Amino acid sequence: MAKDSKTCCPLCGHEDNYIAEALSFAAIKKIYRKQFKIIIDDGLDEIALHVCRNCGLKFYTPALTGGERFYEGLQKYDWYYMADKAEYKTAAGFVPPAGDVLEIGAGRGLFRRHINCGSYTGLEFSAHAIEMAKRDNVLIYDQNIGEHADSNGGRYDVVCAFQVLEHVADAREFLSSAVKCLKTGGRLIISVPNESGFTGCETNNVLNMPPHHVTRWTDTCLINMAGLFNLKLVALDYETLSDMHLRPYGICMAQDAIKKILGMKKSQIDRLFFFFPVRLLVRVLAMIPMSGLREAGMRPRGHSVTAVYEKLP
Ligand SMILES: [Zn+2]
Structure with missing residues (x-):
């Protein structure tokens, strides 16, 4: 059940929003470290994704933005x-x-x-x-x-x-x-x-x-x-959908299919996909939509x- 929030929307200013998902920031930091070799050092444990009922904006709290060192990375x-x-x-x-x-x-x-x-x-x-x-x-x-x-x-x-x-x-x-x-x-x-x-x-x-x-x-x-x-x-x-996003699209479809088959709820961070055998399965399954979309005329929105x-x- 989504929780109501008292935080104001950074676009329309209304308070009428709910928390769609609470996320482990420790997990996010771990991915940045492993995937991009970027260390985020701020002591935060959790962030939340809100959805504004007034304007539809999705926004994170706290709205932690990257500094110079982050973008240099x-x-x-x-x-x-x-x-x-x-x-x-x-x-x-x-x-x-x-x-x-x-x-x-x-x-x-x-x-x-x-x-x-x-x-x-x-x-x-x-x-x-x-x-x-x-x-x-x-x-x-x-x-x-x-x-x-x-x-x-x-x-x-x-x-x-x-x-x-x-x-x-x-x-x-x-x-x-x-x-x-x-x-x-x-x-x-x-x-x-x-x-x-x-x-x-x-x-x-x-x-x-x-x-x-x-x-x-x-x-x-x-x-x-x-x-x-x-x-x-x-x-x-x-x-x-561009050539460079064909692979992320295929991976997204494969992860989504696995989640549906296993009856898992939608989540932005999922540790299941950290495990090597699952990552391998995703890579193989991703080839199906990727090969089906080689023709530019068949491609969806990117x-x-x-x-x-x-x-x-
Ligand atoms: Zn809003």
Whole structure:
């Protein structure tokens, strides 16, 4: 039975939410240590996943976000920063040719290469990424969106953030500042992992948990978000399952099938899949959906969803 919670939703501010699952943070830390060689040292024993009944956002408490050392640990892996994100192409179609564009969490500003626009400005904290952007003559500020919005209200035709929002503890403040930077009729483009797709059903995927992700975004939540920030939803665009996510998809299906056969309840962390013989079985079973989806035309929705909104008067 889900427990009610007095914690406020970080998106809509309502108290009306319930705890969908309490998770052992010790187990999460153990996976980070074994899988990514990242030590998380904070003394927390348990975290909880809440679901807001008002807006549909799923959020973790405490909203523990990763520090510099945590992200340095992940950046050692080539796959962590993809040069070409699938959503760049989708988003580029919503950028007007002479528009002024702001990207939050811009990295080295690679999205700039995908668009024709009047001007491009990025916000980024990584000194290394800012240095690389400088070499490419891309304008990047070491600022958060709140600071930038203070002196740039109503300036941009497009404000975008790709795979950033799910890392942010105060989603309401982040989005309010992003919308503040837009002209009336300007477009907010947000891409996040698609909680309504296979990503929302994965087991032991700690990258979708704190301190990496602190919120999870369902279609319902992305639709409700429009009303919270005086926006009109223009499009929800779903990434098709990519080659790099074919294996996680197959594993997710295999784990789900095993859980159903054994009558196990859905849980984000499950020690059953730590055991070598079970892991081996999962790997073999995962080959079935993976081989059936080799043809691109057969593939379901993939990892991410891109939501496009317009700022109303
Ligand atoms: Zn809410």
